[in-house]
Each structure stands twice: as C-alpha cells, then as structure tokens.
Amino acid sequence: xxxxxVTLRSSDTHPEGYPTVVAVQKMGEMLEERTGGKxxxxxxxxxxxxxxxxxxxxxxxxxxxxxxxxxxxxNNIIEETQVxxxxxxxxxxxxxxxxxxxxxxxxxLDAFSDHDLVGLAFYDGGSRSFYNxxxxxxxxxDLAGMKFRVxxxxxxxxxxxxxxxxxxxxxxxxxxxxIQTGVIDGAENNWPSYDSSGHFEVAQYYTLNQHLIxxxxxxxxxTSFDKLSAEEQDIVRQAARDSVPVMRxxxxxxxxxxxxxxxxxxVEIITDIDKTPFIEAMVPVYQKYVTSPKLxxxxxxxxxxx
Amino acid sequence: MELYVLFGTFTFLLLIGxxxxxCLGVSSFATIAYLGLPPVVVFQRLNSGVSVFALxxxxxxxxxxxxxxxxxxxxxxxxxxxxxxxxLRGGLGQVNVLSSVMFGGVSGSAAADASAVGGLMVPQMKxxxxxxxxxVNITVVSSIIALLLPPSHNMIIYSIAxxxxxxxxxxxxxxxxxxxxxxxxxxxAAWGMAVRKGYPTQPFQGVRMLGTLFVSAAPGLILVAIIxxxxxxxVFTASESSNIAVVxxxxxxxxxxxxxxxxxxxxxxxxxxxxxxxxxxxxxxxAAFGWLLAYTRVPASMVALLQGVSxxxxxxxxxxxxxxxxxxxxxxxxxxxVITTPIFLPVATAFGVDxxxxxxxxxxxxxxxxxxxxxxxxxxxxxxxGRIPVWDAVRTIWPFYGAALVTLMLVxxxxxxxxxxPSLFK
Amino acid sequence: MKTxxxxxxxxxxxxxxxxxxxxVLMTVLIAAQVFWxxxxxxxxxxxxxxxxxxxxxxxxxxxxxxxxxxxxxxFDVLLYVVPQRIKxxxxxxxxxxxxxxxxxxxxxxWQLAEKTAGNKLPGLGISGAFDFAPIVAGGxxxxxxxxxxxxxxxxxLPTARFGEEAEID
Ligand code: NA
Ligand code: NA
Numbered sequence: 001x002x003x004x005x006v007t008l009r010s011s012d013t014h015p016e017g018y019p020t021v022v023a024v025q026k027m028g029e030m031l032e033e034r035t036g037g038k039x040x041x042x043x044x045x046x047x048x049x050x051x052x053x054x055x056x057x058x059x060x061x062x063x064x065x066x067x068x069x070x071x072x073x074x075n076n077i078i079e080e081t082q083v084x085x086x087x088x089x090x091x092x093x094x095x096x097x098x099x100x101x102x103x104x105x106x107x108x109l110d111a112f113s114d115h116d117l118v119g120l121a122f123y124d125g126g127s128r129s130f131y132n133x134x135x136x137x138x139x140x141x142d143l144a145g146m147k148f149r150v151x152x153x154x155x156x157x158x159x160x161x162x163x164x165x166x167x168x169x170x171x172x173x174x175x176x177x178x179i180q181t182g183v184i185d186g187a188e189n190n191w192p193s194y195d196s197s198g199h200f201e202v203a204q205y206y207t208l209n210q211h212l213i214x215x216x217x218x219x220x221x222x223t224s225f226d227k228l229s230a231e232e233q234d235i236v237r238q239a240a241r242d243s244v245p246v247m248r249x250x251x252x253x254x255x256x257x258x259x260x261x262x263x264x265x266x267v268e269i270i271t272d273i274d275k276t277p278f279i280e281a282m283v284p285v286y287q288k289y290v291t292s293p294k295l296x297x298x299x300x301x302x303x304x305x306x
Numbered sequence: 307m308e309l310y311v312l313f314g315t316f317t318f319l320l321l322i323g324x325x326x327x328x329c330l331g332v333s334s335f336a337t338i339a340y341l342g343l344p345p346v347v348v349f350q351r352l353n354s355g356v357s358v359f360a361l362x363x364x365x366x367x368x369x370x371x372x373x374x375x376x377x378x379x380x381x382x383x384x385x386x387x388x389x390x391x392x393x394l395r396g397g398l399g400q401v402n403v404l405s406s407v408m409f410g411g412v413s414g415s416a417a418a419d420a421s422a423v424g425g426l427m428v429p430q431m432k433x434x435x436x437x438x439x440x441x442v443n444i445t446v447v448s449s450i451i452a453l454l455l456p457p458s459h460n461m462i463i464y465s466i467a468x469x470x471x472x473x474x475x476x477x478x479x480x481x482x483x484x485x486x487x488x489x490x491x492x493x494x495a496a497w498g499m500a501v502r503k504g505y506p507t508q509p510f511q512g513v514r515m516l517g518t519l520f521v522s523a524a525p526g527l528i529l530v531a532i533i534x535x536x537x538x539x540x541v542f543t544a545s546e547s548s549n550i551a552v553v554x555x556x557x558x559x560x561x562x563x564x565x566x567x568x569x570x571x572x573x574x575x576x577x578x579x580x581x582x583x584x585x586x587x588x589x590x591x592x593a594a595f596g597w598l599l600a601y602t603r604v605p606a607s608m609v610a611l612l613q614g615v616s617x618x619x620x621x622x623x624x625x626x627x628x629x630x631x632x633x634x635x636x637x638x639x640x641x642x643x644v645i646t647t648p649i650f651l652p653v654a655t656a657f658g659v660d661x662x663x664x665x666x667x668x669x670x671x672x673x674x675x676x677x678x679x680x681x682x683x684x685x686x687x688x689x690x691x692g693r694i695p696v697w698d699a700v701r702t703i704w705p706f707y708g709a710a711l712v713t714l715m716l717v718x719x720x721x722x723x724x725x726x727x728p729s730l731f732k
Numbered sequence: 733m734k735t736x737x738x739x740x741x742x743x744x745x746x747x748x749x750x751x752x753x754x755x756v757l758m759t760v761l762i763a764a765q766v767f768w769x770x771x772x773x774x775x776x777x778x779x780x781x782x783x784x785x786x787x788x789x790x791x792x793x794x795x796x797x798x799x800x801x802x803x804x805x806x807f808d809v810l811l812y813v814v815p816q817r818i819k820x821x822x823x824x825x826x827x828x829x830x831x832x833x834x835x836x837x838x839x840x841x842w843q844l845a846e847k848t849a850g851n852k853l854p855g856l857g858i859s860g861a862f863d864f865a866p867i868v869a870g871g872x873x874x875x876x877x878x879x880x881x882x883x884x885x886x887x888x889l890p891t892a893r894f895g896e897e898a899e900i901d
Binding site for chain 2: 780798
Binding site: 057060166 | 781
C-alpha cells in the first residue's frame with residue numbers, strides 16, 4: 001500500500017480478520033488494481049480512531065476517508081436509517097438482502113449525501129437474538145421481568161420494554177461478569193459476538209427470535225470523494241459493490257464457525273419459536289418511530305418486497 | 307515529520323512546566339494543524355475521551371478515598387495493622403506495608419494511600435527512632451499495593467483503553483495475588499533493612515487490644531466485604547462498586563463514627579473534584595494524542611519494529627517492561643495507560659500474552675514509575691509528608707525498588723500469578 | 733488588577749461549587765440506578781447518559797479552576813536551572829499555550845455543538861449540542877484564568893505554580 005499515490009484511511013471498530021475488515025481490505029486491492037496503483041485503502045481496525053459515533057463525525061469533517069459502521073449511530077441523524085433498524089422489519093437475512101440490494105436500499109444510500117457522506121454499500125451485521133442465564137425463552141411470556149443489556153439506543157430500549165422485559169444499558173466489557181453474577185439476566189447479539197464475547201459460557205439459553213437483522217454500511221467522506229475524478233468515483237462505487245459478495249461469504253462462514261463452537265459447548269438453542277406475538281408487540285414501537293409519510297412508505301415497500 | 311511536531315511540542319511544553327494535560331492537548335492541536343486536517347477532531351477526542359460511563363469509577367474511588375482519610379476510617383485501619391505486626395523487627399515498617407494492604411483494599415489510588423498511610427505513619431516512625439528516608443521509602447513503594455489490590459480504577463482505565471472488551475471483574479481479581487506478593491516481598495525488605503540498621507521492636511499489644519482495634523476498624527473492613535460481596539453476588543457491577551464505596555464511606559463517617567463535619571464533607575468533595583478534574587483532563591487530552599499516534603500509524607510500526615528485534619515472547623516482554631519503566635519515570639500513570647495500551651497491547655497479544663495478564667504487568671510497571679523521579683507523584687507525596695528532599699529519599703530506596711522489580715519479573719514470567727484466580731470464577 | 737482578581741476568584745469559587753454539586757449529584761444518580769435495578773427490579777435508563785454529562789461538567793470546570801489554583805500535574809526540571817527573568821517568560825509562554833487550547837475548546841466545541849444540534853441524545857431526548865456545552869464553558873474559564881495569570885505576572889503579582897500549593901487570593 002505504500003506505493004499508492006492516495007491511501008484512503010478507513011475506520012472499523014472490529015478487529016483484524018473480521019469479515020467487514022477483510023472485505024474493505026479486499027476492496028482496497030480491487031481499487032489498487034483498477035486504478036493502476038493510484039488508489040488504495042488502509043483499514044484502521046479495532047476502533048483505533050475512535051468509536052462509531054466519533055468516526056462518523058470524523059468522516060463528515062473529512063479527517064478520515066471511509067468508514068464501516070452500524071446503522072444504529074445514524075438513527076438520530078438520518079431518519080431513513082431508522083427503517084432497517086426496526087425490530088422484525090425483515091423476515092429473514094435473504095429478505096434483508098433483497099431489500100437492501102433494491103430501490104429501498106438505494107434510497108437509504110442516497111440519504112447520506114445530505115450529511116457530507118457518500119453511501120457506498122451495505123454489509124451484513126447478522127441477526128440479533130436474545131440469550132440469557134435463567135431459562136429457555138419459547139414465548140413472549142417467558143421474557144417478562146427479565147433484565148437484558150442493550151446498547152444505549154432509544155429504539156432498542158423501547159423494543160425490550162414492549163416485549164415486557166427490562167432494558168439495562170451497560171458497557172460491553174461488564175456484560176460477561178454481570179450475567180455471571182446476576183446483575184442482569186442476559187443480553188442480545190448475533191452468533192459471532194455471542195461466541196467471541198464468551199457470553200455463551202454464562203448465558204446458556206439462546207433463542208433464535210431474530211428481532212433485529214440490521215445491515216451495516218460503508219460510507220465515504222464527501223470531501224474525499226469530491227477529490228476523485230468522475231472515473232475514479234465510478235471505480236470506487238463499483239469496487240464497494242464488488243466487495244459485498246466477498247463480505248457476505250466471509251460472514252456466513254464466520255457465523256457457521258461460531259454457531260458450531262457454541263453448539264459444541266452445550267448451549268441450549270431454541271429455534272421453534274412463533275414470532276407472531278413478538279411482531280404484534282412491536283405495534284407501539286412502530287407507531288412511535290415510523291411517523292412521517294416517507295418512512296411509512298418505506299416500511300410498506302419493505303413489507304411488499306418478496 | 308508530523309511525529310517531530312507532535313513529540314517536539316510535547317517535550318518543549320513539558321520542559322517549560324506546562325501542565326501535562328495541556329502538553330498532550332496543545333501538541334495534538336499543533337500537529338493536526340500541521341497536517342492540514344480540521345482541528346475539530348482534537349476537541350472531539352477530548353470530549354469523547356472523558357464521556358465514558360466506566361470512567362466514573364475514577365471520581366468515585368478518589369472521592370471515597372478522600373472521605374475515608376478525613377473521616378477517620380484510614381487512621382483506624384492503620385491502628386489495626388499496628389496491632390497485628392507492630393511487634394515484628396522493624397515493626398512500624400511492617401505496619402506501613404500492612405496498612406497499605408488494608409487501605410489499598412478499599413481505595414485504588416496510590417497517592418491517596420501514600421498521603422493517608424504516610425501522614426499517619428511517618429511522624430510515628432520518626433518519633434520511635436526510624437530514619438526519615440526509611441519511613442518515606444517504605445510508605446512510597448508499598449502504596450503500589452493499592453493499585454494492584456481491587457478496587458483499582460487504573461484497571462478500569464486500562465480496560466477502556468483496550469476498547470472496553472476486557473472484563474473489569476477479571477482484572478480486579480487478577481491483581482490480588484500480585485498485590486500480596488509485593489506486600490510479602492516488601493515486608494522482607496523492610497525486615498532486612500531494620501535488622502541492618504538495628505531498629506527497635508515494640509512489645510505485642512495483646513490479643514484483647516487487637517480485638518478492640520479490630521472492632522474500631524471493622525466498619526472500614528466491612529467495606530471490603532461489601533465491595534466484594536456486592537460485585538460477586540450481582541447487586542452491582544465492578545464499576546458501580548465505586549459508587550457504593552462513596553455511599554458507604556459517607557454513611558460510616560457521618561452516622562457511625564460521627565467524625566465527618568459538614569466542613570470536612572465539603573472539603574473532601576472539593577479535593578475529589580480537583581484531583582478528578584486533573585486526572586480526567588489528562589485522559590481526555592491523551593485520547594487526542596493517542597488518536598494522532600494511531601492516525602500516523604505509530605502502533606503498527608511499533609509492532610513491526612519489535613517483531614524485527616526478536617520473536618521470543620520472553621525477550622519481547624522484557625523489552626516492553628523496560629520501555630514502560632523508562633516512560634514511567636517521566637510520565638504519570640493514567641496518561642501512560644491510555645497512550646501505551648493501544649500500542650503495546652497488540653504487541654503483547656501478538657506474542658500470546660493474555661490481555662488480563664498484560665494489564666497486571668502494565669499497572670505494576672507504571673506503579674513503580676510513580677515512585678521514581680523525575681515525575682513520581684507518589685514519591686513527591688511521600689517526600690512532602692516526610693519533609694525531605696526527593697534526592698535524600700531516592701539514595702536509600704533501592705532495596706524497596708528491588709522488591710518491586712522482583713515482583714514485576716515474577717508477575718511477568720509466571721502468568722498463573724495473575725490468571726489463576728480469575729480462572730476460578732469461570 | 734485587584735478587583736479583577738477578586739472577580740475571577742469568585743468565578744473560580746462558583747465553578748468549584750458547581751463541580752462539587754455535580755459530583756454529589758452523580759453519586760446520588762448511580763446509587764439510585766443500583767437501588768432501582770436491584771431492589772425495585774426496574775431499570776432507569778437515563779442515569780448513565782445523565783451522569784456522563786455531569787462528569788463532563790465537573791471535569792472541564794474543575795480543570796479550568798486548576799489553571800487558576802495551579803493544581804495540575806506538571807514537570808518542573810528545566811525551570812530549576814534557568815534565571816528568574818527567563819523563568820517568567822517561559823511561564824507566560826506556557827500560559828499562552830494553555831489559553832490557545834482554551835480558545836480551541838470554545839471555537840471547535842461550538843462547531844461540534846452546531847453540527848450535532850439537530851441530533852437527539854439517546855436516553856435523554858435532548859439536543860446533541862448539550863454534549864459540548866461543558867467543553868465550551870470550560871474553555872471560556874481556561875482562557876479567562878490563563879489571561880489573568882499573564883496579566884498578574886506583568887503586574888508583578890504572584891501566580892500559583894503547577895505542582896505547588898499556593899494561596900493567591
Ligand atoms: Na486498591
Ligand atoms: Na504504605
């Protein structure tokens with residue numbers, strides 16, 4: 001990468017070797033090849049440049065060039081990003097892929113341009129489900145009164161409350177021991193994080209209710225993007241799109257490895273779950289967050305997508 | 307070139323006596339301007355660097371320490387330590403170490419330990435014919451124990467600097483055996499020095515007296531039980547325990563001992579605000595400094611450099627320890643934790659060192675740095691308490707440095723000393 | 733100069749009181765959080781962001797008062813070996829650098845506040861601009877107190893040295 005004329009700095013909070021990090025590095029190789037060694041990418045992984053909220057601002061200010069982030073931190077900035085962050089909005093990962101690859105996905109990517117950013121592509125963030133140390137959750141009634149750690153985000157807190165449980169925001173580093181000692185009963189996350197955090201060691205009931213299937217997004221700073229020629233801009237956009245299948249393959253592989261490791265550890269996995277009551281409980285949450293006609297139309301479009 | 311601007315400005319300001327926080331902040335500001343990037347990022351890092359929930363353990367533990375010093379809890383703990391080991395050879399030296407174990411078990415600040423234990427012990431030791439330098443030296447080095455024994459807000463700073471994914475409870479537990487090991491070796495060193503200098507012994511005060519002292523100090527000791535029991539039984543988290551320490555210290559000093567006047571309370575609050583603001587301002591500015599280090603790829607170059615030197619973990623750990631010890635003699639603990647963790651932790655883990663184990667090495671190593679000139683906050687406190695020049699203390703401190711260095715080597719090369727205890731709770 | 737010193741002295745006292753009350757308030761909030769969760773089995777979700785914001789206030793106000801009272805950590809080796817006249821010049825350079833940083837806190841803190849004014853803070857529901865109010869307020873006091881130090885020095889009055897305890901009222 002040292003020989004490149006322009007090295008784009010890209011931030012990621014995940015560690016080296018994580019699917020999102022590898023995918024952006026692969027995109028960098030494509031760029032280098034397609035621009036004859038003019039452009040390449042260096043990924044600053046492991047949150048070296050800050051947490052997501054901070055690196056988003058840095059990308060907006062043009063301090064860093066690219067950023068792989070969750071949609072969560074955008075929810076209070078760009079209203080379109082709230083829609084894919086709604087609980088149970090997608091029926092499955094495949095449904096999410098079809099929506100984000102289609103017109104709704106493009107509409108959300110376009111919305112970034114009002115905020116000094118260029119939306120390049122959507123990556124997978126897995127599907128999040130509840131795990132806990134107390135009992136197998138098979139129905140919504142089983143959740144009643146349990147304390148779950150969630151990220152500090154209004155929509156997550158409201159979702160957990162609507163399900164009849166207690167949302168308890170706390171730093172990620174304290175979750176393991178807090179489940180172990182009983183400060184909280186559980187948390188919610190995807191297979192890879194459930195595995196890598198070691199939370200499966202202390203919370204041995206994992207219910208695949210898949211309340212959130214939120215994609216992640218790769219954005220570029222508008223300042224950096226505008227410095228490129230029109231031809232280079234196209235190459236960047238195309239390389240980002242081409243990195244998506246790479247990322248999806250890596251993600252699936254990663255999910256399988258984690259799932260196997262967790263299963264081998266003897267965790268009880270609950271799959272036979274009727275999602276209907278969960279979805280019905282989300283009505284007030286949708287009423288609170290899906291307020292404008294634009295968002296209502298987006299929700300309808302997603303639900304109409306096959 | 308940008309690194310010359312960063313380190314050049316930093317060193318210049320440090321040498322002309324600018325507060326360390328602003329040395330870090332201004333040099334980052336200058337470097338970002340030199341790079342032609344929007345300076346707003348420096349102030350964003352400053353703000354986010356201190357907007358971290360787990361950092362609240364710092365003001366709370368410092369506040370609890372100030373309340374315990376002003377509200378008589380610390381004095382009673384020292385009296386109890388005297389009952390236990392006062393009759394050994396060089397008795398008051400042993401009492402000093404044991405006091406640090408007791409006070410360190412309820413406080414995480416080495417400076418608070420040195421001022422609390424030193425303030426009580428050094429005058430007594432002088433009166434009984436101990437040399438002032440001996441009294442100051444044992445006070446200073448034994449306060450490292452407070453950093454290792456839980457609670458330790460520096461462990462929390464480390465966990466945050468490492469990205470918040472290292473269990474704080476594991477770090478707390480990991481420091482226990484190293485803390486007692488250091489206490490043991492220091493007691494041996496204190497005994498050896500006392501024999502050589504022919505310091506007096508005093509008679510054992512008797513079991514009945516010990517009982518009285520125990521009852522008097524019990525509310526302080528119960529805090530240890532409350533913190534441990536509360537965290538282990540799930541009433542509160544490790545970082546919330548800092549808050550419980552404050553509430554408990556307030557309850558005991560206001561209602562049980564009735565030793566804390568309204569005026570003491572306000573003074574303790576202001577003292578905690580002053581110390582906390584100073585420490586956290588350093589942490590915030592170090593976040594800006596650390597961002598520039600990452601942006602200019604210093605950590606990556608450091609890993610490559612050390613990998614070029616050797617691929618033997620033993621040698622790498624020795625090198626890391628050496629660099630940390632040198633840095634520790636020049637800079638204070640909390641900024642060093644936030645600056646060095648993102649650089650050194652990847653190196654250590656690349657060589658197979660557990661992050662919890664590395665945390666203990668880091669804290670112990672930088673703790674030794676607190677006791678060495680030119681920038682040794684604890685050494686300064688100790689010398690201020692004993693009213694002797696830093697140079698007089700340092701001339702005879704070597705046996706105690708020796709005990710600390712032996713502990714550091716044992717902790718570095720025997721991972722089980724740190725990792726065995728946390729593994730029991732898995 | 734004496735009147736100004738009296739005024740800044742009052743201001744520093746007020747800032748210290750605000751910071752102290754903040755620390756006590758934060759103690760109460762977190763204790764309530766533990767009590768609600770453990771005893772009442774219900775979680776308060778706004779105590780975490782609220783106490784982080786209070787912490788911002790007492791850090792930046794406390795850091796500013798530290799400039800006036802001289803309780804920041806510093807390193808004085810070079811200052812022992814240079815003559816008094818140069819020492820005063822170096823002190824003023826140092827105060828200027830701190831004041832410059834204070835200007836940055838105001839200017840860029842304001843810029844950040846403007847940029848995030850439209851966002852809502854999770855858990856609190858207030859504007860994102862409030863996140864940066866402490867840094868701007870702290871910046872104002874830092875500029876004020878550093879300028880006062882330079883002015884006092886020019887007028888031949890004493891200033892508190894960092895790392896020493898000094899009464900300067
Ligand atoms: Na401690
Ligand atoms: Na001691």
